[in-house]
Amino acid sequence: MFQDKVLLIGLLGVLSTIPGEIASRIFVYNGIGKYSIYELASLIITFNRPVFTIGLIVDFLVSGVFAILLYFIFKKLGSCHLVIKTAMGSLLAWLVCELLFTAIVEGKYIPIRPINDYYSHIFSTIIFGITLGLLMKKFIFKELNS
Template sequence: MIQDKVLLIGLLGVLSTIPGEIASRIFVYFGIGKYSIYELASLIITFNRPVFTIGLIVDFLVGSVFAILLYFIFEKLGSYYLVIKTTFSSLLSWLVCELLFTATVEGKYIPIRPINDYYSHIISAMIFGITLGLLLKKFIFKKLNS
């Protein structure tokens, strides 16, 4: 039973990346950002060639592992205010990933991105966190929060 729950939580993490990607693509379309979330994630692997499918795989892996880690943390610490907790956790994760990305890829393999790219990714990370919190609340922690 617990293995099924962990797989479900991983799937919820994967599904939560999609609204953030949609938002980041909208920002790129209107010229607010340079890379979508999936394209930025692909640069960790390809260094200078943004590829949607590689970014999708990377982001799905990161989103599922992130959701599973948060589940185990919230199971121990409590799941109240779940959407707020997942949103702030997502922002913290964005900060760490952005620092690592900036230190390893940006400026060395690709030109430094415009500041609007950071804002679009912050908003996309918030959308991911809100979506993940809502999905975890509905499908995983529904009995605890009732």
């Protein structure tokens, strides 16, 4: 279907954000979290106004680049246990993004978030990682399916 693997990987990264966003929206709706993933991503740009569409763009860019980086790492180091590796890689990326967000935005422009918000984002990040791993296994590293 796609001849350009890097473009396909970026698209898989973008598509993988959707289940994680749905999970974070469910958490917010039930009062467990304060911001969804896309709303939190928008705060890096808007500082104190969570906006879905800006967060969508920011999250799509970050997840696409993250998926491409993972692809090149897996191409060099191997792609066995792909789902576990992508889930752990996404948790590491969450940690880095959360540290940057906390240093730049939280406490200065918005109040400190409740601890439940962190847990909902960790869970949503794991969903993103599992989805990305499954999609990469199905469409990119097809030799693992045989």
